[in-house]
Amino acid sequence: MISSILFTILLVGGLGFFGWNVMKIRSNINLGLDVNRTDNKKERWKTMTLVALGQKKMFTRPIPAILHLFIYAAFVITQIELIEIFIDGVTGSHRMFAESLGAFYTFIISFIEVLSLLALIATFVFLSRRNLIKVPRLVMSEMKGWPKVDANMILFMEVILVTCIFTMNGADEMMHIAETGESYGFTVSSFVGPLFFDGLSIETLHTIERIGWWGHIIMVFSFLNYLPYSKHLHILLSFPNTFYSNLEAQGKFTNMASVTKEVQLMMDPNADPYAAPPEGENTVPQMFGAKDVTDLTWKNLMDSYSCTECGRCTSSCPANITGKLLSPRKIMMDTRDRLVEVGDNKRKHGADYDDGKSLLGDYISEEELWACTSCNACVTECPVNIDPLSIIVDLRRYLVMEESKVPTELAGMLTNIENNGAPWQFSPSDRLNWANEE
Amino acid sequence: MSLIVPTMAEMIAKGEKPEILFWVGCSGSFDDRAKKITKALVKILNKCEVKFAVLGAEESCTGDPAKRAGNEFTFQMQAMMNIQVLDGYEISKIVTACPHCFNTLKNEYPELGGNYEVIHHTQMIQELINQGKLTLEKGDTFKGKKITFHDPCYLGRANNVFEAPRSLIEKLDSELVEMKRCKTKGLCCGAGGAQMFKEAEKGDKEINIERTEEAVETKADIIATGCPFCNTMMTDGVKNLEKEGSVEVLDVAELIATAADL
Secondary structure, three states, X not given: OHHHHHHHHHHXXXXXXXXXXXXXHHHXXXXXXXXXXXXXXXXXXXXXXXXXXXXXXXXXXXXXXXXXXXXXXXXXXXXXXXXXXXXXXXXXXXXXXXXXXXXXXXXXXXHHHHHHHHHHHHHHHHHHHHHOOOOHHHOOHHHOOHHHHHHHHHHHHXXXXXXXXXXXXXXXXXXXXXXXXXXXXXXXXXXXXXXXXXXXXXXHHHHHHHHHHHHHHHHHHHHHHHHHHOHHHHHHHHHHHHHOOOOOOOOOOOOOHHHXXXXXXXXXXXXXXXXXXXXXXXXXXOOXXXXXXXXXXXXXXXXXXXXXXXXXHHHHOHHHHOOOOOOHHHHHHHHHHHHHHHHHHHHHHOOOOOOOOOHHHHHEOHHHHHOOOOOOHHHHHOOOOOXXXXXXXXXXXXXXXXXXXXXXXXXXXXXXXXXXXXOOOOOHHHOOHHHHOO | OOOOOOEHHHHHHOOOOOOEEEEOHXXXXXXXXXXXXXXXXXXXXXXXOOOEEEOHHHOOOOOHHHHHOOOXXXXXXXXXXXXXXXXXXXXOEEEEOOHHHHHHHHHHOHHHOOOXXXXXXXXXXXXXXXXXXXXXXXXXXXXXXXXEEOOOOOOOOOOOOOHHHHHHHHOOOOEEEOOOOOHHHOOOOOOOOOHHHOOOOOOOOOHHHHHHXXXXXXXXXXXXXXXXXXXXXXHHHHHHOOOOOOOEEEEHHHHHHHHOXX
């Protein structure tokens, strides 16, 4: 009875606090500018199914992909067992579905156990990739401090989670044998039980089983509530994030409609530059490009929360490979960190609060932005379809169009285009000379 | 053999209409190395008796480097001027040997009112060979040679054209060898995003050197590309590695023109 009440408090509290954090993240994402990503639903479902559910893009690097698949599959399948754990927790029953499902129950739990064991192995490999082997993309400069702690913490939590499952099932197995003379027949715990818990009294076994059970469920709620503070949020956001993917050709940069209007006016010989704008038209001067997170689209912001800091983008970035400061992963991490800061400020000090800082300058430097070759390698690599390039371009647009901060050589190139229709200083009338040259 | 290069203005004056417009691009018009690619393509078009035209002095930068550099104003000014010219001539189909022009014309002009069917020259040459209009009489020129293809970012990843250039190389009597990073994983030459027109940021290596080293590792005799900027970057890379004597950088159009004995 007491344990049922305790469990219910844990359940309501755990879900409630998580829900509150989800609302915060939602409102932060909604600080972004509007962009339409609801067209072509069929293609969007397909993309989400292949990329998020099917992990298609992970498999370009097979080893981490398979290890990740073990953890992912264990996580997804364990949700079935969680249903039983919730019911057992609230009602005080024990293995609610065991009797009614019979052999199928044995199969499901065995399946979960095998996946959990594989996930445990994968977790240890991942820990060693980060801390012993030190895979380059996992130990770069932006991964120092909290990102490193965060990554290891997730893996430790997974180790505890799986250990609790086997403690629970192993002790239960021994109790079951002592009480009925029969094994549950679960694939892993029928070995784990005799190996670790042989010769213990029923009472001790019961206590161990309870420790496992409570340990597991407390970890589940801890993990759930850790997500909003961690890169591990990708386990949820990768689904909407791939659904709202950019479906256009990667080479297409967005068209700035605000510029189109001005250019049309410039090119129209009949336009009166001093004419009053038509009634009802927005006359507030528009800002070109992005200086802070609120100038980016909501999809850019969702991208930043979906990033799991795997660094596939950075490890394929030609600028980063050749030692330049640019790292697409850092662009995403900076965007997220700045967004959290802006969101918290707005909630604390009101919607109009300005802390005098911005994404451009305080987080991302001009040197990083100008190192980008716009090659789209980062966009192609990302396993959850994040687009760091569009943020880079919008920040460049602000630099160039609002602050006229262009590298000198590029300023020359732009002048050439404006004056003679080519990025170099050639006369437009010489354009066809090649046809008559030997 | 002298080249036949009719301009749109000349065609219209004669009351004729081309099947396709050849968008030469700034590099193809002014850069000495790229002009050779332009001429190779014209030789192919002439040989196949394709009724094409160029804009000549009426052509202007598509605005690609301005847009990538963040100057949307200059880009849209260029785009709208070009669209006026193209629409004035009622152009519906365009071929270009520059993936940057290709991408901009194909993907970024429609929203400004310019709608054209745009193809890359490797796609057009592939079509001409498939239709039997072009035969590679001297296909054995490259016999026994190893050729590697460097994917231009704005052709490959940006627009998913990976097979057309490769299918052309496979038509030669040679061996196509792939670099470690190829197709969707291809490494940029370092010129995109307006980098062509500026010094690189501080780092420990130039991107084109990294890429050229990778190409040289394949032991290829020829590095083939389909982009005038990639061509420049890879040629510089080969010079830097002092491999001019053993490795050549050629556009796919040049390979085909040579193999067709043009």
